[in-house]
Each structure stands twice: as C-alpha cells, then as structure tokens.
Amino acid sequence: MNDRVIKSYRFREEREADWQKLDHIIKKAERYGTSGLSDDDMADLPGLYRQAVSSLSVARSISLDQNVTAYLESLTARAYFFVYGNRSRISEKLVQFFRRDWPAAVSQAVGPTVLAFICLVGPALLAFFLTLNDSEWYWTFHSGWDDRNPNASYAELRATLYNTQDNILDILSAFAAELFSNNALVAILAFALGFALGIPTAILLAYNGVLIGSFFAVFVSKDLGFELTGWLFIHGVTELYAIFLAGAAGFIIGGAVAFPGKRSRLSALRASGERAGPVIAGAVIMLFIAALIESFGRELITDDLTRYIFAGTSLIFWLSYFYIPRRGRQESGS
Amino acid sequence: MTDIAADKARRAALARRVSRQKESEREAKRIRQLITPEGATLNLRIASAGERAGALFIDLALMLVAALIALFGIGWVITGLGYEGWRIANAVFLLIIFGLRVFYFMGFELGRRAATPGKRALGLRVAARDGSRLTANSVIVRNFMRELEVFLPVISLIVFTGSDQNESGWINLLIMIWAMIFMLFPIFNREKLRAGDLIAGTMVIHAPKVQLLKDITAKTKQQDVEDALFTPAQLDVYGIHELHVLEDVLRQSTSDIRKTVASRIQKKIAWDGPPLNELDFLERFYAALRKHLEQRMLFGERKEDKFDRS
Numbered sequence: 001m002n003d004r005v006i007k008s009y010r011f012r013e014e015r016e017a018d019w020q021k022l023d024h025i026i027k028k029a030e031r032y033g034t035s036g037l038s039d040d041d042m043a044d045l046p047g048l049y050r051q052a053v054s055s056l057s058v059a060r061s062i063s064l065d066q067n068v069t070a071y072l073e074s075l076t077a078r079a080y081f082f083v084y085g086n087r088s089r090i091s092e093k094l095v096q097f098f099r100r101d102w103p104a105a106v107s108q109a110v111g112p113t114v115l116a117f118i119c120l121v122g123p124a125l126l127a128f129f130l131t132l133n134d135s136e137w138y139w140t141f142h143s144g145w146d147d148r149n150p151n152a153s154y155a156e157l158r159a160t161l162y163n164t165q166d167n168i169l170d171i172l173s174a175f176a177a178e179l180f181s182n183n184a185l186v187a188i189l190a191f192a193l194g195f196a197l198g199i200p201t202a203i204l205l206a207y208n209g210v211l212i213g214s215f216f217a218v219f220v221s222k223d224l225g226f227e228l229t230g231w232l233f234i235h236g237v238t239e240l241y242a243i244f245l246a247g248a249a250g251f252i253i254g255g256a257v258a259f260p261g262k263r264s265r266l267s268a269l270r271a272s273g274e275r276a277g278p279v280i281a282g283a284v285i286m287l288f289i290a291a292l293i294e295s296f297g298r299e300l301i302t303d304d305l306t307r308y309i310f311a312g313t314s315l316i317f318w319l320s321y322f323y324i325p326r327r328g329r330q331e332s333g334s
Numbered sequence: 335m336t337d338i339a340a341d342k343a344r345r346a347a348l349a350r351r352v353s354r355q356k357e358s359e360r361e362a363k364r365i366r367q368l369i370t371p372e373g374a375t376l377n378l379r380i381a382s383a384g385e386r387a388g389a390l391f392i393d394l395a396l397m398l399v400a401a402l403i404a405l406f407g408i409g410w411v412i413t414g415l416g417y418e419g420w421r422i423a424n425a426v427f428l429l430i431i432f433g434l435r436v437f438y439f440m441g442f443e444l445g446r447r448a449a450t451p452g453k454r455a456l457g458l459r460v461a462a463r464d465g466s467r468l469t470a471n472s473v474i475v476r477n478f479m480r481e482l483e484v485f486l487p488v489i490s491l492i493v494f495t496g497s498d499q500n501e502s503g504w505i506n507l508l509i510m511i512w513a514m515i516f517m518l519f520p521i522f523n524r525e526k527l528r529a530g531d532l533i534a535g536t537m538v539i540h541a542p543k544v545q546l547l548k549d550i551t552a553k554t555k556q557q558d559v560e561d562a563l564f565t566p567a568q569l570d571v572y573g574i575h576e577l578h579v580l581e582d583v584l585r586q587s588t589s590d591i592r593k594t595v596a597s598r599i600q601k602k603i604a605w606d607g608p609p610l611n612e613l614d615f616l617e618r619f620y621a622a623l624r625k626h627l628e629q630r631m632l633f634g635e636r637k638e639d640k641f642d643r644s
Contacts, residue, residue, distance in 0.1 A: 006625045007632075009551050019546065033446055053374040062632065064624050066578050067547045067585070074544040077376055081448070081459070081541075084371070085467060090444065093470050101471070181432035185481065188436070192482035195516075195529055253533060266532065270463075273533035277471035280478055284436070 008063035015055050019075060022048040026078050049079045097278065105278035106322040109248045112255070116247030119202045120209040120240070127213030132221055141214045148215070154222045161224070161231040162302045180291035183239065184284045187246035191280040194250025197258045201250035208243065230307035235294035237315045242286035249280040286318075351641055354575070363524065366537070368465045381458045381538040383521050386528075390484065392452030397434045404430045435485060439477045444470055457542030463525075463535050472534035479530030487513035550584050551621040563618055568603040569626040575639035577627055580620050592616060 025045055028036045037045075056072040063069060106113070130137040135150035142149065148160055186204070193200035212232075219228040256272035257265065293314075301307055361379075368376045381389075405427055412423040442450040448468055449459040460476070462468045487510065520526045525537055583595050589612070596612035599605070599619060610618070630637060 006551050006621060006628070008624070008628055009549055012549060016546070023546075030446055050372055053370060053372050056376075057374050062628060064574060064577055064628055064631070065549060066581055067544070068549070071544045071546045073377060074541060076374075077378060077541045078543070080368075080370055080376060081461065084465075085446075085448075093444075097470075181428050184432065184436070188478050188481045189486070192479050195479070195482065195533070269532050270535035273475040273535060274469075274471055277475040277534075281474045 008059075008065060008068070011058065011062060012065070012068055015051065018048055018051055019055065019072070022052050022079060023075055026075070026082055029082050030078070045079075045083070049076075049083050052076050052079060097281075100326075101278045102282040103322050103326070105275060106245060106282065107325075108275060109245075109252060109279055112248035112251035113244050115251055116201075116205055116244040119205040119247060120212075120244065122209065123206040124209035124213035124216075127210040128217045128220075131214040131217035135218070135221065138214050138218060141210050148218060150218050150221070152218075152222075154224070157219060157222055157224055158227065161227050180288055183242075183287045183291065187243060187283050187287055188280065190243070190246045191249040191253070191276065191283075194247075194253040194276075195257065196254070198251045198254025201247050201254065205243070205247045227304060230304045230311070233311040234297060234301065234307040235290045237311045238286050238293060238318070239290035241315075241318055242283040242290060245279050245286070246283040249276040249283065252276040252279070348641065351639065366525065366539070370465070378461065379540045380525050381456075381540045383526050385456050385458060385540060386520060386526060386538060389450065389452035389456050389458055392455055393439070393450050396451055397438055400434060401427075401431055435481075436477075439480060440473055443473045443477065448473075453538070457540055458538050459541055460536050461539050463531075463537045468536065472536050476528075476530035476534035476536050479528070479533060482513070483516045483519070483528055483530060487517045547585060550581065550617055551624065553617060563607050564603070564622045566626070568605075569623055570637075571603050571640060572623060573637040573639040573642050574627055577620070577623050580616065580623070584616055584620060589613070 021044065025037065025041045025048070028041070034042075052072065053076050056069070056076050059065075059069050059072050127137070127141060131141075131150075138150050148157060186208075190201050190204050193204065216225070216228065216232075219225055252272045252275055253269070256268040260268035263271070293310075297310065301310065364380045364382070365377045366380055368378055370376060408423045408426055412420065439450055442453075443460050447454060447459060448461065453459060460468060460473070462472065516529055520528045520531075525531075527537060531537055580595070583592060587595075593612045596615050600615070605615075627637060636642075
C-alpha cells in the first residue's frame with residue numbers, strides 16, 4: 001500500500017500539509033493580527049489547531065525525530081497563544097479601561113485609599129502646626145533652595161501665587177513635562193515599593209505630606225492661606241488624589257504580602273496585582289491631567305474664586321466617576 | 335596497551351553520560367507543563383536568567399539609541415530658537431525619556447507577540463502563569479514594577495559611583511543593596527520570576543520558532559530496509575541519545591565530520607556490508623536505527639543511550 005515502512009515517517013507524511021497550513025495561518029496572525037486572516041483561515045483554525053495538538057502527543061510517543069517534535073512543540077505553543085491569547089484591540093481595551101476597569105478598581109480600594117490619605121495628611125497636619133508655632137521647623141523639612149521660605153516677605157510670597165508668564169507656551173510646556181515625568185515616576189515608585197509590606201510607600205507619602213504641610217504653614221503665617229489653597233488645589237485635587245491612589249495600589253500589594261489570608265502568598269499577590277493594576281495606571285493618567293492643569297490652567301486663571309470652583313468641580317468629577325455605581329457594565333466584555 | 339586506552343575512553347564516555355544526565359535533569363526542571371483545554375500538555379520552557387538579562391540589555395540599548403536619536407533630532411530642529419527653544423527641547427526630551435521608560439516595555443508586551451524586541455530576538459515571550467489569557471492588567475503591573483527592579487538600581491548605581499564618600503554615599507549604598515535584592519530576585523526561584531511577574535501572575539518563556547526540516551529518512555526506500563543492511567545486534571549497539579546526535583550530524587555538519595562519524599560507527603558495529611559513501615551509509619544507518627528504536631519504544635522499551643541495558 002505505502003512504500004514507507006518507518007511508522008513515524010508515514011505519520012508525518014500524512015499530516016505535514018495541515019501543520020504547514022496552520023503554521024502559515026499563525027504566521028499571518030502574528031504579523032497582522034486577526035484582521036489579517038481570511039474567513040477560510042478562521043474557519044480552518046480550530047480544526048487545524050486541535051489536530052496539531054493531537055499530532056504533538058502522538059509524535060511524543062512514536063517519533064524519535066527531534067526536529068518533528070520540536071517543530072510541533074513550537075507550532076502548538078504559538079497556535080495556543082493565538083487561539084487562547086488576547087485578541088481584543090488596543091482601542092477596545094482602552095474603552096473598557098475607562099468605562100469599567102478603572103472606576104471599578106478604585107471603588108473597590110476605598111480602604112487602602114483612606115490609609116494612604118491618612119499617611120499623607122496626618123504628617124502634613126503635624127508639620128503644619130509645628131511650623132506654624134515655630135518657623136525654624138521649616139528648615140528641618142526643606143533645604144534652602146526655595147525662595148518660598150519663612151524669611152520671604154508677604155509681597156514676595158504673594159507674587160509666586162499670581163505670576164503670569166508672557167511667553168506662556170514656551171515656559172509652561174517645559175514645566176508640564178518636568179513635573180509630570182517627576183510626579184508619575186514617584187507615583188509608580190510608591191506603587192512598586194508597596195511590595196515591601198507597604199512600609200516604604202507609607203514613608204514616601206508621609207515625607208510628601210510633611211513637605212506640603214510645612215510649606216502651607218509658611219503661607220498661612222503670612223495670611224496667605226486662602227490664596228495658597230486656591231493656587232495649590234486647582235491642580236492639587238487631581239494630583240493629590242492620584243498620589244493617594246498610587247499609595248493605595250502599593251498598600252494593596254503590601255497587604256497581600258503581609259496578610260495573604262487563607263490563600264497562598266503567591267496567589268494572594270497575583271490577585272492583588274489584578275486589583276492594583278488599574279488603580280496605578282489610572283493614577284499616572286491623573287498625574288498627566290494634573291500637570292496640564294497646573295501649567296496651563298493655574299497660570300491662566302489667577303482669580304481665587306475661579307480657582308476654587310475649578311478645584312471643587314474636579315473633586316466632584318473624580319468622586320462621582322469613581323464611586324457612583326454603574327449598572328449593567330459588570331458582565332460586558334470577556 | 336589498547337585495552338587501557340579503550341578503558342580510559344569508556345570511562346570518559348561514562349563521565350560524559352553522567353554530566354549529560356545531570357544537564358537533562360536541569361533542563362527538565364525548567365520545563366513547565368501547561369494543560370490546554372483540549373487536555374494536551376504543552377511543554378513550555380522557562381527562560382533562563384541569562385536569557386532574561388540578555389533581552390533586557392538589548393532593550394535598554396535600543397532605548398538608549400532611541401533617546402540619542404531623539405536628542406539629536408530635537409537639537410537639530412531647535413538650534414535656531416535660542417534659550418526658549420532649549421527649554422522646549424529639554425521638556426520634549428524629558429517626555430520622550432519618560433515615555434520610553436514607562437511605555438516601551440508595556441507597549442510591546444501588549445502587542446500580539448507579547449514580547450519586546452529584545453525578548454523577540456532571543457525567542458522569549460511573556461505568558462500568564464496559569465495558562466489563561468495574558469491580560470493588559472498583568473502587563474501594566476509587571477512593567478510598573480520594573481521601575482523598582484531595573485531603573486532604581488541602575489540610577490542608584492550611577493549616583494553611587496558618581497558621589498563622594500560622604501553620608502549620602504552610605505545611604506545610596508543601602509539603597510543599592512536593597513535594590514539589588516530585587517534585581518537578583520529571578521535567580522533565586524525556580525521559575526525565574528521577578529517581583530513584577532509574581533504580582534502580575536506572568537512568566538517569561540523561551541518559545542523560539544522552529545522550522546520543519548526534511549525528514550532524513552525521506553530518501554530511504556523500503557528496498558533498503560528490506561535488504562536488512564544492518565542486523566538487530568548491530569542496531570542494539572546504540573540508543574536514543576546517539577540517534578539524536580546522528581540526526582544533528584546529518585542536518586548540520588561538514589562532510590569531514592560525517593566521514594569521521596561514519597568510520598567510527600562502522601568500526602563499532604563491525605560493518606561488513608557493501609561499500610557506501612559516508613552520507614549514504616549514515617542516512618541508511620539513521621533510518622534503520624530510528625525504525626528499530628521506535629519499534630522498541632512502541633513496546634515500552636526506551637533505550638536512552640548506548641549504556642542503557644534495561
């Protein structure tokens with residue numbers, strides 16, 4: 001019947017064409033994505049994939065041709081990653097992130113967010129009252145490079161709050177870039193440091209709180225508290241909120257390391273990563289928005305009341321975006 | 335005299351066998367089995383720490399090149415604009431650096447191949463540890479952790495070597511030791527996971543593309559096998575390991591090596607058949623040996639190598 005007597009050769013001869021067909025489809029899919037495949041390809045794929053998988057297990061038991069088994073191992077792995085891989089487009093992922101994943105993740109992380117809030121605001125209040133009572137405390141927290149220190153006069157301090165630049169686009173775009181990349185890296189670090197039981201995250205938050213608190217005290221002692229609040233919170237609402245969320249993401253990770261509960265530490269960590277991921281990714285986006293507001297919004301809006309309205313609106317926006325429950329979105333997209 | 339030499343050679347071969355077995359045990363430890371929904375097992379090989387480091391260096395080098403190109407590009411555009419121009423250039427440059435640092439790895443790993451150019455060059459890819467879909471979430475998390483594991487150590491190293499031996503030097507040393515713990519984390523666990531992989535539930539596997547080559551036995555006709563060029567006793571001399579070595583020899587060596595191998599085999603099996611050139615002889619011997627060993631395998635006897643007498 002067949003002039004081949006080596007069984008493994010006959011086995012290969014009968015299936016080789018299908019393997020190569022699958023190889024071809026996967027190659028196209030890897031290069032162009034699902035859209036690169038024709039309807040015929042899509043129809044053939046499941047059958048060819050299953051056949052390759054069963055060929056692999058047969059080849060392992062009957063063939064001693066290294067090349068064939070290695071080829072099938074590699075082919076089925078590639079096909080597996082495509083068939084069971086992530087095929088949704090980036091645009092779909094983005095829509096899903098903003099509509100569902102991000103607010104859902106943040107609203108599930110209320111506890112860690114409150115903890116991060118306390119870690120920053122507590123030391124901030126402490127530093128604020130210390131510096132208010134004795135301005136020497138300022139120098140414990142800050143080094144001398146900033147003009148906005150207790151030795152500055154009322155007029156000097158006030159001027160820093162309402163300065164407008166003539167050449168706005170030039171200087172401010174520079175500012176935005178520097179601030180954003182700095183803040184975002186610190187936020188990512190606050191998240192990553194959470195791995196060490198969340199302790200470094202807490203220290204980082206407290207340190208930033210102390211800086212803000214003592215800074216505030218300088219202005220309040222010169223009767224500029226109201227003006228500074230507007231200057232700071234026009235973007236600070238978004239920026240501080242982002243920092244709280246970054247800290248919260250760190251605490252979620254740290255909490256899983258410290259208190260894995262009934263699960264193994266490894267699976268607890270894995271689950272915590274799933275919860276913390278959208279929170280920290282969203283925090284970076286918020287910092288970008290904050291930097292834009294800070295550079296462009298703050299310098300263009302010099303009226304205190306408008307600044308306050310802007311700050312209040314953004315706070316309401318974030319709170320309602322994150323915490324108002326949404327219907328019917330939990331099941332969509334799988 | 336020749337006895338002693340033969341004994342020596344045998345001992346050396348046995349020593350090689352032991353180290354080979356150890357090596358294959360080590361290899362086996364690096365295989366992670368994944369049961370597909372069809373119930374078949376896929377053997378995925380965990381990428382070694384060396385491969386991971388190599389991929390990282392390629393990626394960092396590419397990022398450096400991209401940053402330098404950006405720097406010179408901006409510099410070239412901006413030269414005419416004076417001081418204000420430089421401020422914009424600085425800002426744009428910082429944004430590009432930030433973008434590379436944060437989105438380079440993420441962007442590529444979110445792609446269809448789940449690998450950065452460095453990983454792709456070494457045949458690596460990111461996969462979910464439990465065999466499920468690799469989610470965007472996982473990719474984001476594993477790459478944000480990179481900030482702690484890769485960039486912080488690198489920066490602290492630069493700062494540390496750049497600073498004088500004052501008090502901040504000591505702090506930097508501590509930071510560096512601490513960061514090194516994270517950097518070396520993958521070496522100390524079996525699946526070579528870094529902290530980011532732990533949290534994201536991912537692993538990096540070595541899954542290179544393999545080409546299907548021609549079967550060596552394709553030229554062998556039934557006639558040859560029926561001629562029974564080799565006796566069962568001659569075929570029993572070797573095992574699967576030797577068959578695989580012979581396959582490699584036939585696929586990728588020079589004719590000089592093939593000649594040596596052919597003459598050694600002929601000597602070993604006391605070959606007295608018709609004169610053949612070395613390629614014909616090796617191909618026929620390969621076909622006969624494979625048929626013989628595959629048949630034995632079907633009966634459940636795997637003869638791993640020539641020393642295997644089970």
